[in-house]
Amino acid sequence: MDFSTTITFNGLIQQFIVGLSRTTILFIVSSGLSLVLGVLRIPNVAHGSLYMLGAFLCYSVATLFGNSPIGFWFAILLAPIGVAIISLATERGLFCHLYDREHLMLLLFTFALMLIFHDAVKLIWGSEYRSLTPPVIFQGSLPILGMPFPKYNLFLLSIGPIVAVGLWFLTQRTKIGKIARAAAVDRDMVGAVGINVSWVFASVFVIGCFLAGLGGALVAPTQNITQGMDHTIIMEAFLIVIIGGLGNVWGALLGALIFGLTDSMGIMILPQFSIVFPYAAVVIVLIFRPKGLLRATW
Amino acid sequence: MRRIVSYMMFVCLLASMIGSSTLTFAASDIKVGIIDTYSGPPSSYGLDVLDGFKLALNKINANGGVLGKKITFVTRDDKFKVDLGLTEAKELIMRENVNLLLGTINSAVSLAVSDLAKKEKIPFIVTYGKSSNITGSKGHKFVFSMNENTEMIGKAAAIGLAKRPFVKYWIAGDDYEYGHAIADAVWNHLKKIKPDVKLVGQSWWKVGEPDFTPYITSILSAKPDAVIVATGGAGCIPFLKAAKNTGFNRKVAIYMHTATELSTLRPLGLDAPQGVIGTANYYFYYPETPENKVFVEEFKKAYSRYPSFGSLIGWYTANFIAKAYEKAGKVDPEKFADALSGMTIDSPIGKLTVRQFDNQLMLPMFMGVTKKVPGYDFLIATDIVTIPAEEIMPSIEDIKKARSQD
Numbered sequence: 027m028d029f030s031t032t033i034t035f036n037g038l039i040q041q042f043i044v045g046l047s048r049t050t051i052l053f054i055v056s057s058g059l060s061l062v063l064g065v066l067r068i069p070n071v072a073h074g075s076l077y078m079l080g081a082f083l084c085y086s087v088a089t090l091f092g093n094s095p096i097g098f099w100f101a102i103l104l105a106p107i108g109v110a111i112i113s114l115a116t117e118r119g120l121f122c123h124l125y126d127r128e129h130l131m132l133l134l135f136t137f138a139l140m141l142i143f144h145d146a147v148k149l150i151w152g153s154e155y156r157s158l159t160p161p162v163i164f165q166g167s168l169p170i171l172g173m174p175f176p177k178y179n180l181f182l183l184s185i186g187p188i189v190a191v192g193l194w195f196l197t198q199r200t201k202i203g204k205i206a207r208a209a210a211v212d213r214d215m216v217g218a219v220g221i222n223v224s225w226v227f228a229s230v231f232v233i234g235c236f237l238a239g240l241g242g243a244l245v246a247p248t249q250n251i252t253q254g255m256d257h258t259i260i261m262e263a264f265l266i267v268i269i270g271g272l273g274n275v276w277g278a279l280l281g282a283l284i285f286g287l288t289d290s291m292g293i294m295i296l297p298q299f300s301i302v303f304p305y306a307a308v309v310i311v312l313i314f315r316p317k318g319l320l321r322a323t324w
Numbered sequence: 325m326r327r328i329v330s331y332m333m334f335v336c337l338l339a340s341m342i343g344s345s346t347l348t349f350a351a352s353d354i355k356v357g358i359i360d361t362y363s364g365p366p367s368s369y370g371l372d373v374l375d376g377f378k379l380a381l382n383k384i385n386a387n388g389g390v391l392g393k394k395i396t397f398v399t400r401d402d403k404f405k406v407d408l409g410l411t412e413a414k415e416l417i418m419r420e421n422v423n424l425l426l427g428t429i430n431s432a433v434s435l436a437v438s439d440l441a442k443k444e445k446i447p448f449i450v451t452y453g454k455s456s457n458i459t460g461s462k463g464h465k466f467v468f469s470m471n472e473n474t475e476m477i478g479k480a481a482a483i484g485l486a487k488r489p490f491v492k493y494w495i496a497g498d499d500y501e502y503g504h505a506i507a508d509a510v511w512n513h514l515k516k517i518k519p520d521v522k523l524v525g526q527s528w529w530k531v532g533e534p535d536f537t538p539y540i541t542s543i544l545s546a547k548p549d550a551v552i553v554a555t556g557g558a559g560c561i562p563f564l565k566a567a568k569n570t571g572f573n574r575k576v577a578i579y580m581h582t583a584t585e586l587s588t589l590r591p592l593g594l595d596a597p598q599g600v601i602g603t604a605n606y607y608f609y610y611p612e613t614p615e616n617k618v619f620v621e622e623f624k625k626a627y628s629r630y631p632s633f634g635s636l637i638g639w640y641t642a643n644f645i646a647k648a649y650e651k652a653g654k655v656d657p658e659k660f661a662d663a664l665s666g667m668t669i670d671s672p673i674g675k676l677t678v679r680q681f682d683n684q685l686m687l688p689m690f691m692g693v694t695k696k697v698p699g700y701d702f703l704i705a706t707d708i709v710t711i712p713a714e715e716i717m718p719s720i721e722d723i724k725k726a727r728s729q730d
Contacts, residue, residue: 175570250561
């Protein structure tokens with residue numbers, strides 16, 4: 027088989043753009059994970075479950091509105107808010123009592139949350155496959171460089187920068203962001219100057235979970251909404267966070283770019299063995315930068 | 325003291341949990357142990373099989389059961405895991421004293437349980453596992469397959485595809501046993517029937533791949549005539565979705581084994597691409613026989629949804645079991661296995677026979693093309709061509725050869 031003839035310049039560009047749209051989802055989800063990891067120092071294993079929950083909520087809200095375009099926008103908006111409310115209740119009701127415990131306990135707790143969310147999804151939505159139709163304007167494809175490009179992926183591409191700028195604004199320009207960054211460095215000191223650290227943690231946790239829900243809601247129209255979508259994403263998100271630098275949101279962006287782009291370019295260059303590419307990239311990064319590309323907050 | 329009390333309560337709780345999952349049965353019942361995947365993405369298939377099985381069983385028991393006994397069943401969730409499925413099979417045999425085993429959608433679990441069934445001399449009926457090794461190289465007296473297998477799919481697809489004008493093919497699929505087995509079977513048979521076909525490339529993705537857009541765009545730039553998509557279960561839906569969104573189905577012909585099945589097309593609604601070629605063993609709207617209409621009516625009445633192929637498997641498996649015990653005359657594993665081997669029953673898709681040589685059910689295959697049809701809120705298969713079971717069954721010589729090599 028001769029593959030070299032099949033790779034064209036236009037093809038590569040196209041593949042690059044497709045990879046970017048995939049990066050968007052990876053970035054949104056892993057930045058939330060990284061935020062929680064950086065400030066709360068907790069690897070939230072249930073992050074993927076909240077992503078799954080976001081997708082299912084998006085499906086339910088959209089179906090409630092009879093799959094109308096307005097329903098879709100409501101769903102994209104309400105699903106992450108729903109996830110945020112659930113995570114706020116979990117944090118205030120259960121999680122905040124555990125902050126003094128050792129790390130392993132916290133990890134076990136998020137693991138338990140993952141199992142609970144998994145079964146809750148099974149109980150509420152059942153095991154049938156579900157699929158969501160995007161509104162008419164996002165259906166079909168547009169020709170880019172002579173190749174069809176799905177319109178919905180273009181929409182995803184535009185969301186990525188908005189989330190990135192939003193996160194930058196939140197962490198650099200708002201009071202809560204500044205306090206959160208300070209708490210990430212030295213939480214005792216933040217408490218000593220009279221700031222209620224517990225609520226800072228709660229807000230950061232909720233924002234992180236909101237991002238997981240947003241990722242799930244955005245991805246819902248492109249794939250099969252089913253149990254098990256949590257497992258795939260949580261693994262990828264952790265890898266991205268690790269190569270980016272634990273707790274560093276910009277590291278998550280960089281990690282997502284590396285992961286998403288090596289994945290889609292690998293599919294173009296060596297489709298038979300494409301699975302290896304993103305993981306090989308992770309290994310290479312870790313060999314040269316064992317602590318991740320950007321400074322870890324840990 | 326408090327500690328002891330809490331321990332006691334814990335033990336009681338555990339005991340009650342075990343107790344509740346073990347329903348009590350009259351000693352004279354025929355007991356079927358079902359192992360299948362009831363959680364995670366494959367569970368919708370397992371539940372379809374179970375519902376079809378229950379539907380037929382209720383009727384059999386209402387008519388007085390078999391040999392004066394009722395047929396009852398217990399279920400276990402293997403969570404798509406081999407070790408768990410095997411443990412559960414042992415537990416069902418030893419603790420639940422089941423008379424026969426049924427399951428599972430996972431080929432690896434099916435093969436592991438089949439091995440156990442051979443040692444324990446207990447009949448095991450595979451419902452949804454599609455590995456051709458089950459009744460092929462690893463076949464034995466006590467294992468039966470009620471489903472089509474990858475060899476049969478490959479032959480059927482090759483017969484159907486050879487009639488179409490495609491020459492340049494691309495193969496894409498799930499990078500695990502089922503994906504590779506399907507792809508190899510289709511390609512080897514196609515190459516035999518139509519030697520001038522060319523393979524221009526392959527893509528393999530991990531099971532559970534969420535987004536197929538990058539794969540599709542890369543295949544498009546190679547411009548093949550047709551793509552053989554070897555993905556199963558949950559992967560079919562996002563693939564077809566991505567195919568529609570990229571206009572893939574309008575540029576390249578797509579063949580995917582389960583593309584036209586209800587389990588794939590119903591969740592997609594009108595979001596599925598048209599013109600995708602698929603093979604299936606059953607459509608609730610085809611064949612349009614009175615038997616099929618009755619089955620669809622009964623199933624819809626009981627579960628308020630259309631029956632899928634899984635539901636049909638469950639239904640005829642129950643009927644095969646009842647008839648085999650009747651023929652055997654008593655509840656005996658050897659006699660049951662002898663009776664079921666070579667047995668024929670009537671079904672919504674015509675007469676079905678378990679081939680005597682390898683205990684493989686002879687299933688016809690239907691090749692159709694997806695299309696929007698008024699009256700349905702999802703796509704259905706049209707231009708359906710029936711490929712008779714005789715043409716797609718693996719040859720006995722091939723099985724003999726495979727078994728002697730093992």
